[in-house]
Each structure stands twice: as structure tokens, then as C-alpha cells.
Amino acid sequence: VEASVPEPQREAWRKHSAREFNTSDQFEDAVVRHIETTLARSLYNVDESGAYAGTALAFRDRLVIEWNRTQQNQTSADQKRVYYLSLEFLMGRALDNAMLNVGMKDVARKGLDELGFRMEDIIDQERDAALGNGGLGRLAACFLDSLATLNYPAWGYGLRYRYGIFRQEIVNGYQMEVPDYWLEFNPWEFPRHDVTVDVQFYGTIRKYMDDSGKQHTAWENGEIVTAVAYDAPIPGYGTTTTNNLRLWSSKASHGEFDFTKFNSGEYEASVADTQRAETISAVLYPNDSLDRGKELRLKQQYFWCAASLFDIVRRFKKSKKAWSDFPNQVAIQLNDTHPTLAIPELLRILIDIEGLEWDEAWSIVQKTFSYTNHTVLPEALEKWSVPLVQNLLPRHLQIIYDINLQFLQFVERNFPKDRDMLSRVSIIEESQPKMVRMAYLAVIGSHKVNGVAELHSDLIKTTIFKDFVKIHGPDKFTNVTNGITPRRWLHQANFRLSELIASKLGGYDYLNDLTLLHKLENYVDDKDFRKEFQDIKYANKLRLARYIKEAQGITVNPASLFDIQVKRIHEYKRQQLNIFGVIHRYLELKEMSPADRKKAQPRVSIFGGKAAPGYWMAKTIIHLINQVSEVVNNDKDIGDALKVVFLEDYNVSKAEIIVPASDISEHISTAGTEASGTSNMKFVLNGGLIIGTCDGANIEITREVGEDNIFLFGNLSEDVEDLRHAHYYSGLNIDPSLQRVFDEIRNGMFGDAGQFSSLVNSITDHGDYYLVSDDFKSYVETQKLIDEAYKNQEEWLTKTITVVARMGFFSSDRCIEEYAQEIWNTEPVVPPAKPQNGA
Ligand code: H53
Structure with a gap:
């Protein structure tokens, strides 16, 4: 729009120009005004969704003021x-992110409290x-x-x-x-x-x-x-x-x-x-x-x-x-x-x-x-x-x-x-x-x-x-190796951990320069720090356990090892390898004496992700996971030793609850198929270890955190072609433990076997393109190592602290600097100073 106000009238505009709220009192003014005028509601008919709307509109006002100023400034630059x-x-x-990015969440929390609402409930209203x-x-x-x-x-x-x-x-x-x-x-x-x-x-x-x-x-x-x-x-x-x-x-x-x-x-x-x-x-x-x-x-x-x-x-x-x-x-x-x-x-x-x-x-x-x-x-x-x-x-x-x-x-x-x-x-x-x-x-x-x-x-x-x-x-x-924003994936999703880190690093500068995290290594042996770090992980697991109960009706013990694979369902990402591994674990548990079962490391296997509506194999994998969950969770012999959960409708806001709660997460694509992966970075940044193949960014994560702090398994990308060739000419080499899993599926242990035949046959009869049979044994062995390692909680804790300290490289800020210098040839524009009147 080209029209602009003539010079003599500009003073009047400046005088009346929109003001940002700065105190909780001013924030409440804005919220109530929006609820009463923009939404035409009152204190007699405002629910949480109304309070969310009022809060969002108050923050929107703030953003718009900055946004206009930024655009003007960038144009003149x-x-x-x-x-x-x-x-x-x-x-x-957007709301939580806006509050944290403009640094006004505490102000808003106080304001909402005074108006009779809880911050968490309000955030939860947003789609x-x-x-x-x-x-x-x-x-x-x-x-x-x-x-x-x-x-x-x-x-x-x-x-x-x-x-x-x-x-x-x-x-x-x-x-x-x-x-x-x-x-x-x-x-x-x-x-x-x-x-x-x-x-x-x-x-x-x-x-x-x-x-x-x-x-x-x-x-x-x-x-x-x-x-x-x-x-x-x-x-x-x-x-x-x-x-x-x-x-x-x-x-x-x-x-x-x-x-x-x-x-x-x-x-x-x-x-x-x-x-x-x-x-x-x-x-x-x-x-x-x-x-x-x-x-x-x-x-x-x-x-x-x-x-x-x-x-x-x-x-x-x-x-x-x-x-x-x-x-x-x-x-x-x-x-x-x-x-x-x-x-x-x-x-x-x-x-x-x-x-x-x-x-x-x-x-x-x-x-x-x-x-x-x-x-x-x-x-x-x-x-x-x-x-x-x-x-x-x-x-x-x-x-x-x-x-x-x-x-x-x-x-x-x-x-x-x-x-x-x-x-x-x-x-x-x-x-x-x-x-x-x-x-x-x-x-x-x-x-x-x-x-x-x-x-x-x-x-x-x-x-x-x-x-x-x-x-x-x-x-x-x-x-340009991918990265993630530490604002959403640490500060927002795991505020207590962010606070703990800030308390040791002398403030939140690390959110703008993630490499500063390395200073956390000085605290690996600090008793109080360790305790607090561990408590936070437990609290995050408890929060997820509550969510699982509420959303899926399954009771899980937060003291179990939480093993999580959340991402789109795809054959190359190999959720099938994971669920076959779960079935194998179940069969082993079934064969144990009750005493031995008691000694086994309890685990919760959590899956989540959508399948493309027309992708039948992916849908079959979801079905199998749910059937296994049904059987295992209702098996009285098993109890807490193993629970299987498929979390419905995985999305970004659910990821913010899931990611901080992992002990182990799975990034187990066939080598050479996952370009990078980014959830691997999110989990590690939140103090979860990973089991993964030598694929995508797992390789660079290993380089940063050290080989002792990651559980790698499986064939390498340079061997994939030969293995596929061998499948074709000499057939598969199916490990007896995997064969046993297939037999039980085919015998109907998880319901109508016909439902799963295309999935099992894609491996046994159709070339096993994604090398499930080649990697199964080392996958299962690595899971055993994880059970063992988890038993030593002190060492495990040391690993989880260490990996967080070493994740500085994976900030998306680093990516953007690389794009700017190597590809775009662009410079930042210094933001304008705030006008004195607060407008
Ligand atoms: O892009 C991510 C990678 C990941 C890769 C993914 C992706 C899509 O989500 C959709 C289409 C496509 O070609 C690739 O699978 O490995 O981390 C971001 O680069």
C-alpha cells in the first residue's frame, strides 16, 4: 500500500501509536479488552478457550508492533x-513460543493467574x-x-x-x-x-x-x-x-x-x-x-x-x-x-x-x-x-x-x-x-x-x-547439516532443564549460542547438579506417563526404561524392525521364570507417527504395533516388564511432551536412506541417548557426543548394495530369533495372520529391501547392551549429561549462518532501537 500520512499529521500518529504491554497489569488490560470487545464476551461467559483467545490477541498486538517496525527497518536497510x-x-x-521469544511469559503467567487461569491450560487450548x-x-x-x-x-x-x-x-x-x-x-x-x-x-x-x-x-x-x-x-x-x-x-x-x-x-x-x-x-x-x-x-x-x-x-x-x-x-x-x-x-x-x-x-x-x-x-x-x-x-x-x-x-x-x-x-x-x-x-x-x-x-x-x-x-x-531451534526444543519443551542449565552457565546466553553448552561438562561430577538433572528427567517421564494414561488408557511405570520411536511411518525408517524386536523381547520374557522376569530391565516401548493414507505397508506396521500392544499389555505374566504404547496423532505439540521424556530413542533407518533426521537431535539435546544406524546425522551426532555415548548397530551404507544383491542371488540369512518372531505372527499370536502377511513376506519372500534380516541380530544385541547400561544409573546419568553438553553443533542457528555465508551471501540487519515512549 503506497499511501502515507503527510508530514504535519505524523505527530498525531506518533502520539497515538500502539503501545506494547510491559507489566502484568498492562497485559491484563489487553486481555480483558480483547475478551470484552474483540470477542464480545464478559467475565460471566469466559472459559479457557476465551482466555486463550484474549491472551493470544494481546501477544499478537505486541508482535504486530515489532513486525511493522522490522519490515520498515529492513526495507530502509x-x-x-x-x-x-x-x-x-x-x-x-505459536503462543508459548511468542511468550518466550519476547521474554514475557512470566508477566503473562502472573496476569493470567490474577484473572483466574492457569498458564498451562491456556497454552493447551491452541491447535x-x-x-x-x-x-x-x-x-x-x-x-x-x-x-x-x-x-x-x-x-x-x-x-x-x-x-x-x-x-x-x-x-x-x-x-x-x-x-x-x-x-x-x-x-x-x-x-x-x-x-x-x-x-x-x-x-x-x-x-x-x-x-x-x-x-x-x-x-x-x-x-x-x-x-x-x-x-x-x-x-x-x-x-x-x-x-x-x-x-x-x-x-x-x-x-x-x-x-x-x-x-x-x-x-x-x-x-x-x-x-x-x-x-x-x-x-x-x-x-x-x-x-x-x-x-x-x-x-x-x-x-x-x-x-x-x-x-x-x-x-x-x-x-x-x-x-x-x-x-x-x-x-x-x-x-x-x-x-x-x-x-x-x-x-x-x-x-x-x-x-x-x-x-x-x-x-x-x-x-x-x-x-x-x-x-x-x-x-x-x-x-x-x-x-x-x-x-x-x-x-x-x-x-x-x-x-x-x-x-x-x-x-x-x-x-x-x-x-x-x-x-x-x-x-x-x-x-x-x-x-x-x-x-x-x-x-x-x-x-x-x-x-x-x-x-x-x-x-x-x-x-x-x-x-x-x-x-x-x-x-x-x-x-549444511540440519539443526533444530533450541528455543522450542529445549527452552519451551523442557523449561526446567533450560533453567538448570542457565543456573550453571550464568544465564540464557546459550540459547543464542548453543556451543556454550560445553561448559556443562564441568558439572558432570557435581552432586547437586546430577540430582537435579535426574529429577528433571524423571518429572518429564512422569508427565509423559500421565499423558499416556489420559490419551491411551495405558498405565506405565515411569521408573521403566522409556524407549521411543516417533516419526512418520515408513519402511525405510524401519518401525517394523523395532516392533519385531519388541516381539522378540516379549517371547523371551514369556520363557523366563517369574524370578528372572523380575530381574529383567522393565521397558516401555513407545511408538507414534502417521502413515500416508495410501501407504498400505505403513498402515500394516501401525496395525501390528497396536495388536502387539493389546496382547503384551494384557498379559498378566508380563506386568511392568514390558509395555507397548502407540500414541495417537503424533504432532509438534505432542513432541514437546514426548521428546524430553526418553531414555532411549530409535533412529534405525537402513543405512543411506535417512537424509539427516532431526528428532535424533531433539532427543539428545534433552538428555536422551539414542540407538541408531550409521545414517544421516546420527554419524555427526556420534562424532560430537563420542562413540561411548551412543548405541550404534547395523550394516553400513557402503554395504547396502551388495547385501541387496546377495538377497536376490543367494537368498536371505534369517536369524533364528527373527524366524521365531515371524512364526508367532504367522501362527496368529497377534490376531489374524493374514493381516500381516504382506509385511512379513516383504522380508521373507520379496528381497527384504530394507535389510531388516541383516540388521536384526545386531539390533537385538545392542538393545541388550542398553538394558545392561541402564542398570548402572550413575554411569547412565553421566552419559546423558555429557551428550547434552556436546550438542552445541546442532542448533539451527549454525545452519542459518552456514547458508548465509556459503550460499546466500547475506548479512543481518540490526534491529531498530525501541522508541522511548514504548510505542
Ligand atoms: O527431510 C528432513 C530430513 C529427513 C528427510 C526429510 C524429508 C521429508 O520430510 C519430506 C521429503 C523429503 O524428501 C525428505 O527424510 O531425513 O531430516 C529435513 O531435511
Whole structure:
């Protein structure tokens, strides 16, 4: 919006400008005012949800003041901005985070108490913003927190789904999906009805020449859908910088109705148009690491890329700078290949609309974009069929072909002897139908490509992008090992531990520089510190035990060893290995004498995670876990020696209760399949040890915490190919203990065996692609070592303290600094000082 108040009236504005609350009294003023006016309720009809709304609105006011100030300040600083394009932002709850980041939680607690409410109950009223599936979406959320905390001028761009990831219900042991309509009350977003972009689909291409004889291309006669911006403030921790997350919502370009259609009697057609437009941003696709190739998904991708690029270019053009300056003002990070269409879209804007020549436009594009790869799994690599793209985005397909032609000519000139190279690296796969390989387009259109952990970044260079390393040189490929924000995953989720650490480190500086944690090593032998550390872990386990009782009706003993695996359900993550291990433990316990059973280390095996609705094998794994839970928990012989829990509807806010409560967590993917993993970092930062394979970030965690403080097992990634080969040619080598587990499943110990045959057969009869049989023995042996180690509580405690002290590397702040220096070439913007009047 361009209009601004003339100078003579500005004084009046400044005088009345909004004030931030600073005391609990002022906070109460704000809460009561919002409850009485914004919500039209009173002290006679305000419940916890009303008190949550009032509190959220009071904090929202505060954030908005900082947010406006940040945006003004960043604009006048005129520095390069970062745009993080992600189809997923798994934010979780906002209130607690806002209170802690602006440092006002104590003020609010006192205020709420005086108004008759308990802080914890109020926080619990908020629904998660669950606009993501798993690690990739949560990483984007951690990065936003770090970008704001480090004062980088950065925006997130995504889609405002009306339905986030489905809510999972377990009915008779099966997963059911329930829609997550989360927008009923969302005080954290601001609709910007004045910030819209018209996005075109379908249509035709017309080539023409202007008076000067220059060739032009026009994309015409398409269908228009309007993107409306919804903004959410992202407060940094301990800074006034408040960045913006802009999510696009789709609506019909003609508003509610197309009145021409309406007036000519086509009422239904008009409504149908409207609904079709709104469908684009209606729902998050619930697949994690799996590409399904649905047209609506491609529409979502283009809709979001086109709106975001238009917005970025619009902002740049206001500066009146030359186009050659674009990459000095704009860095765009592609979170996976989902936003790859932004590459041909920027070319289209620069060439078709702004009239630049190809070479100049291409050079701008390459300098602007960089791409993060999150997987090498073939089923997750996006490909779009050429006929689909041709129909939906005819101009973009032409541009993609042009990019490919230039690229292949370059390859041909430089690698004349490698005859197969051209077909291997072509953006277009010569299949039936032809397919556009999005990862190749992303690599070619970017100046940097990064993987998300060392092993993964090495693997992409030797597998999926091997040829591109030869073509572009190795420097284009780099590594940025993932991280997590210590604000949410320590300070917020485990406040007592955060407080204890602060008491030893002389304050909370470590939340801004996590490497300071190393000083905790000075306290490993400090008796009082140890006691308090142990008490906190116990309290966190007790809290989880209460939650398990309340949510699943299962009683667990908090003195047991808590063994947790929470993440999306996927064959490569191998929850099946875990549950087979649990069954093995159960069988062993059954065979013991009651006296021996008493001596066994009691354990609670906790699982949680969603399966993609169409992923049958993953759903079967959930079913098996629930059946095992049913049998084991009701077996009178077993008692506390073993409990099995499947926690329904795992999400970010539940993770905040689960993560601080682990003794052991499981990160047991087949070597070479988990790009990084990030929950491994969360658990260790909270004083839990891990059992894991040599995969993803587990390897770097081992390097940091020391081999003695982690339980590694299983085959290495370099052996995976040979093992699969051996399965194929010489069959499997199934350990008798695993065979026994299969036999009991097939004998119906856990209900109708037919239900589980596809799962068991995938191992015994279909090649055991994920190497469960190869790793089972060392997995079970390592679990035994864990039981033994846990018995020595003093040594265990030493390990858990030590690992926390050594987790400094895994802050997402470190990631953002690496991206800023190695990839974006950006600097922070110093936040403005607060005006004296508090406004
Ligand atoms: O991204 C995480 C990694 C994790 C990886 C995950 C991921 C998705 O959540 C979705 C799609 C995809 O290709 C990868 O599986 O290993 O930690 C963040 O980088």
C-alpha cells in the first residue's frame, strides 16, 4: 500500500501509536479488552478457550508492533533478503513460543493467574498449525525461528492450506484419517486482501514480432485464479526482529460469483468455478518422501511459485534498481524440488514480461536460486509428465525445453566422448510418457545445491547427481547439516532443564549460542547438579506417563526404561524392525521364570507417527504395533516388564511432551536412506541417548557426543548394495530369533495372520529391501547392551549429561549462518532501537 500520512499529521500518529504491554497489569488490560470487545464476551461467559483467545490477541498486538517496525527497518536497510520457499511449514503452536521469544511469559503467567487461569491450560487450548508432514516441514519452521533470531531479513513463502495434515485416530488398531480444519480461530494470521496476485493456468502461446522486429512470446487465454496473501509474524528470540511468513490462499478471480455467468442463468457453473479455484489451497498432500504426481499438486506448486515470484519481483521493482542487481537483493532457497517451477517462472517474467534477453535472464536466475535436496529415495524424487505440464503450463514447458537444449549443448561440447551422458542428464526423461525430472531442473537452475547431513551430501554426489558433479564441478555441491531451534526444543519443551542449565552457565546466553553448552561438562561430577538433572528427567517421564494414561488408557511405570520411536511411518525408517524386536523381547520374557522376569530391565516401548493414507505397508506396521500392544499389555505374566504404547496423532505439540521424556530413542533407518533426521537431535539435546544406524546425522551426532555415548548397530551404507544383491542371488540369512518372531505372527499370536502377511513376506519372500534380516541380530544385541547400561544409573546419568553438553553443533542457528555465508551471501540487519515512549 503506497499511501502515507503527510508530514504535519505524523505527530498525531506518533502520539497515538500502539503501545506494547510491559507489566502484568498492562497485559491484563489487553486481555480483558480483547475478551470484552474483540470477542464480545464478559467475565460471566469466559472459559479457557476465551482466555486463550484474549491472551493470544494481546501477544499478537505486541508482535504486530515489532513486525511493522522490522519490515520498515529492513526495507530502509536495503540489503539482500532471503526468501525460503517451502510447501510445508510445520509450525505447531505459536503462543508459548511468542511468550518466550519476547521474554514475557512470566508477566503473562502472573496476569493470567490474577484473572483466574492457569498458564498451562491456556497454552493447551491452541491447535497446532500443522501445515507439514514431517522433517522437511519442521526444518522450515526451525529455520524461520533462527532467521528471525539472527536478525536476517527473510521471508517464508508457502500455501495457506485450509486442511493441514490429517488427525490420526486409531480404531480397532487401524489408522483412520480425520480432516484437520484448523482455521476456525487463528489469531496469528493477517489476511492481506489488498495483496493479491492473479495466477494463470492452461491457455495458449502466441509468438509475435514488435515494430522493431523483436520476437515476443505471449501466454494467453488461460484460466485465472487469484492468490490472496495471509501473513504471520515470526518473532526472533531475544531480539525485536519479527519476520514474515506469507502464505497464499486461492480464490476465484471474479470474487464470490462470476456475475456474467450468474446473470445469464449459469448459477451452478459460477459456483463450481469458485469452488475449483478454492480447491487449489484446500489441502496439504499427506505424503512424506513419496511423489504421487497428481495434477492438483502441480497446480498448487505453480500457484504458490507464481504468486511468490510476482511478490518478490514487485518488491524489487519498487527499488528502481537495474535487473542485474536482482541477485544482490534477492536469494531464493528451494526447499526440496517442490518449488522448482519458480526457475522457469522467473525466466518467463524476465523474458516475456520485462523484455530481457535469454542470457541475461538465465544468469540472474542461476545467481538467485539455490536448492536443498532432502532425499535420495527414488520414490521421493519428483517427476511430472510432459503432457500434464504441456496442458497446465504450456509456456513453462517451452522454457524448460529451452533450458534443457542449452544445457545439453554445453554437455555435448564438454563431454563428447560420453555418449550416454546426454540421456542420463537430460531434464526430460525419454519414457512413455516423457517426464520432467524436477531435481535436474533445480540443480541446473541453481548456483548451489546442498544436502542435509555429511553422509547424505556425499551420497548425492556419487549417486543421483554424479554426472552433474562432472559437469558443473564439485564446488556447486555442498553440505549444511540440519539443526533444530533450541528455543522450542529445549527452552519451551523442557523449561526446567533450560533453567538448570542457565543456573550453571550464568544465564540464557546459550540459547543464542548453543556451543556454550560445553561448559556443562564441568558439572558432570557435581552432586547437586546430577540430582537435579535426574529429577528433571524423571518429572518429564512422569508427565509423559500421565499423558499416556489420559490419551491411551495405558498405565506405565515411569521408573521403566522409556524407549521411543516417533516419526512418520515408513519402511525405510524401519518401525517394523523395532516392533519385531519388541516381539522378540516379549517371547523371551514369556520363557523366563517369574524370578528372572523380575530381574529383567522393565521397558516401555513407545511408538507414534502417521502413515500416508495410501501407504498400505505403513498402515500394516501401525496395525501390528497396536495388536502387539493389546496382547503384551494384557498379559498378566508380563506386568511392568514390558509395555507397548502407540500414541495417537503424533504432532509438534505432542513432541514437546514426548521428546524430553526418553531414555532411549530409535533412529534405525537402513543405512543411506535417512537424509539427516532431526528428532535424533531433539532427543539428545534433552538428555536422551539414542540407538541408531550409521545414517544421516546420527554419524555427526556420534562424532560430537563420542562413540561411548551412543548405541550404534547395523550394516553400513557402503554395504547396502551388495547385501541387496546377495538377497536376490543367494537368498536371505534369517536369524533364528527373527524366524521365531515371524512364526508367532504367522501362527496368529497377534490376531489374524493374514493381516500381516504382506509385511512379513516383504522380508521373507520379496528381497527384504530394507535389510531388516541383516540388521536384526545386531539390533537385538545392542538393545541388550542398553538394558545392561541402564542398570548402572550413575554411569547412565553421566552419559546423558555429557551428550547434552556436546550438542552445541546442532542448533539451527549454525545452519542459518552456514547458508548465509556459503550460499546466500547475506548479512543481518540490526534491529531498530525501541522508541522511548514504548510505542
Ligand atoms: O527431510 C528432513 C530430513 C529427513 C528427510 C526429510 C524429508 C521429508 O520430510 C519430506 C521429503 C523429503 O524428501 C525428505 O527424510 O531425513 O531430516 C529435513 O531435511
